Amino acid sequence: MNGPHDLGGQMGFGPVAPEVNEPVFHANWEKRALGITLSCGAFGAWNIDESRHARENIAPADYLSASYYEIWIRALETLLERHGFATATELSAGHHMVDGREPKRVLTAEMVEGVLSKGSACDRPVAEAPRFSVGDRVRTRNFNPETHTRLPRYARAKTGVVEAVQGSFVFPDDNAHGRGENPQWVYTVVFDGGEIWGEGVDPTLAVSIDAWESYLERV
Amino acid sequence: MPSHHHDHDHHDHDHDNRYSDMQARVKALETLLTEKGLIDPAALDAIVETYETKVGPRNGAHVVAKAWTDPDFAAWLRKDATAAIASLGYTGRQGEHMRAVFNTADTHNVVVCTLCSCYPWSVLGLPPVWYKAPAYRSRAVIDPRGVLEEFGVTLAQDMKIRVWDSTAELRYLVIPERPAGTEGMTAEELAVLVTRDSMIGTGLAKTPEASS
Numbered sequence: 001m002n003g004p005h006d007l008g009g010q011m012g013f014g015p016v017a018p019e020v021n022e023p024v025f026h027a028n029w030e031k032r033a034l035g036i037t038l039s040c041g042a043f044g045a046w047n048i049d050e051s052r053h054a055r056e057n058i059a060p061a062d063y064l065s066a067s068y069y070e071i072w073i074r075a076l077e078t079l080l081e082r083h084g085f086a087t088a089t090e091l092s093a094g095h096h097m098v099d100g101r102e103p104k105r106v107l108t109a110e111m112v113e114g115v116l117s118k119g120s121a122c123d124r125p126v127a128e129a130p131r132f133s134v135g136d137r138v139r140t141r142n143f144n145p146e147t148h149t150r151l152p153r154y155a156r157a158k159t160g161v162v163e164a165v166q167g168s169f170v171f172p173d174d175n176a177h178g179r180g181e182n183p184q185w186v187y188t189v190v191f192d193g194g195e196i197w198g199e200g201v202d203p204t205l206a207v208s209i210d211a212w213e214s215y216l217e218r219v
Numbered sequence: 220m221p222s223h224h225h226d227h228d229h230h231d232h233d234h235d236n237r238y239s240d241m242q243a244r245v246k247a248l249e250t251l252l253t254e255k256g257l258i259d260p261a262a263l264d265a266i267v268e269t270y271e272t273k274v275g276p277r278n279g280a281h282v283v284a285k286a287w288t289d290p291d292f293a294a295w296l297r298k299d300a301t302a303a304i305a306s307l308g309y310t311g312r313q314g315e316h317m318r319a320v321f322n323t324a325d326t327h328n329v330v331v332c333t334l335c336s337c338y339p340w341s342v343l344g345l346p347p348v349w350y351k352a353p354a355y356r357s358r359a360v361i362d363p364r365g366v367l368e369e370f371g372v373t374l375a376q377d378m379k380i381r382v383w384d385s386t387a388e389l390r391y392l393v394i395p396e397r398p399a400g401t402e403g404m405t406a407e408e409l410a411v412l413v414t415r416d417s418m419i420g421t422g423l424a425k426t427p428e429a430s431s
Contacts, residue, residue, distance in 0.1 A: 008333035008384065009361045013354040016369045018421070022347050024271050029245040034270070034345070035263025036249055038312075043257070052335055062238075068336055068351035070241055073248065085257060092237070094247025096254035109261035116269055119311040119341070122388050150386045152333050154360065167316070169388055186387050197361055204379045207360050210387035 001053075001146050004060035008154040009197070033069040037076055042115060043103035045083045048122075049176035053148040054078045124183035126168040130213070132187055136162045137219040140189070140211065148176035151215045155207075159219055160191035163208065171212055185213040275344035278309045279392055280413035282342055283424075284406040286319070287397045297321070300392065304342060314341020314390055320383060321394045322420075327378050328393045329367070329420035331359035332385040339390035343415060350419065360384060370421045393417065395424040 025031050041051070054075035055063075063071060080086040084101035107115065132138060142157035143149075150172050166188055170181040193205030238244055252258040282304055286293040295303040300317040304310075317339060320328045332338065333356050338346035349355050358366050363380050367373070374380070383391045395417040401409060404427070412430055416422030 005334055007353050007356040010353070010357040013352075013357050016349050016352075016355045016358065016366055018349050018370055018416070019347070024275070024345060025267075026348070027242065029242045031267040032245045032249050032263055033241075035266040036245065036252065036258060038266050039258040039262055040252070055335065064353060066238070067241075067348070070238060073241070073245060074238065077248070080252075086251060086255070090251055091248070094251050096251060100255065103257060106257060106259060107262045108259045109265045112262050112265035112269065115312075116266070116274075117311040119313065119315040121315045123316060150334060152384065152386060154333075155384075155386075166318075166387070166389055169316075186389070188389075190381075202362070202364055202380065204377065205363065205382070206379065207382045207384060209384045210389050212387070 001056055001148065002144055002153060003056040004058070004063040005052075005056045006153050008152045030067075030069045033073050037072045038116075039107045040076055040080065040085075042105060042107035042111075043083075043085070044105060045085070045101075045103060046079050047170075047175055048120070049148060049170070049172040050178075051075060051079065052172070053176040054082075056148065122170040123167050124170055124181055126183050126185065130165050130185040130187075132162045132165070132185075132213070132216060132218070134162055134164060138162055138187075138189060138216040139219050140209075140215055141217060145173070147173065149173050151211065152209065154196055155191065155209050155211075158191050158195050160189040160195065160208075162187045163190045164188040166210060169212070171214070173212070173214075187211050187213070187216065189216065270340075270345050274309075274311075274340060276342075276413075276415035276418065277410070278307075278344075279339070279342035279415070279418045280410040281307055281406075282309070282319075282392065283394055283413045283418065284410035286394050287401075287409055288406045293321075293394075296394070304392075309341045311341050313337070314339050316389050317342070317392060318389050319392050319394050320381075322396045324396070325377075325379055326381055327374055327420065328381050328383060328391075329359060329363045330383045330385060330391045330393060331356060333357070333360055334384075334386060337385035337388075337390065339392050341390075342392050343418060347415070367421060370416060372422060393420045395422075398424050398426045400427055 055071050058074050077091050090097050139159045166186045168183045169186045171184045174182045188208050189211050190208040193201040296319040300319040304317050336351040360382050412425045414422050417424045
């Protein structure tokens, strides 16, 4: 979707503000927000692509004014309600009122080290050989789906070169919507800055994206 | 329509209030989920402790310093970064599919996630606020040289800049160039020179003079 999250090349946000000796967290609630988000992810009720899409669906004015942990919490509340773990009334009240869905697992303290150090790999085998090879010229598709995609707007309908075949991975455009993992080959595609930004671009600039095979057409 | 419009405004007002105090909002959510048996508050503590004390940019600095001092390791990192990094004990969440990109005398690498906040947690820990904020995500791909200036980094005009937008599940670690004047230093000594920002590409490794 062409949501507020798709920020590449937008203007008006001012300078980047690096913070000297930035702490890991800026408030206690950020610590709890991290822990709650990861704990609820462990339910196994939704996947990372559905989570990302829930964040993208936050109203643009809210998304752009929220800190990232607030974005996480807003999206998490959407997911908890959508998947039957909490009602809107409970979320407003902050207390248990009705029994909801049971998760596949509840993350306990003893499980944390194992879960975090294992992670969640999302490479999957595919039967077909990759359609593209290193050095191939490819054009990204021009589309504007209302659903989830990982092809940013700035990189649509642009011509670049396949720099690497990175393996085959879960396809987020399907996985975010419960349509299955449907893995595809992923390629690093590099573009000259001028192809993307046109006049006045820094001549030394090259930008790459990691693109699923169905985002690409042969030139 | 007037009454609908009024309701809509009222709804927005409530909606805004709900998130105006994040401390209270997150506390309410934690209380609700704990009462429902869906989360274990001790697990939250363990997650926080992991990223406050165990998983952070010192992990990545160890990887970089080893790459600087061990050509076989550097070659492994180019070929299979996930396995090479795992050999040092750094694995897991948001580091499942690692790629190392090496700065050279003529190319400087910068990593961004324009679409969300993808970041190599297993080697750098949690991303800094600026990495997740609109200013960096919007500008890193169109004006990386200007962004670098805001970090106090001025690159030579003819230095090529390569921006890696982390749009899939590959996570990128920049291997900065080893600073001059570090011959004979041990990997442990060199790791001190490797800043978090140098591994994102918004900084350079420190010189021995700057770090002393």
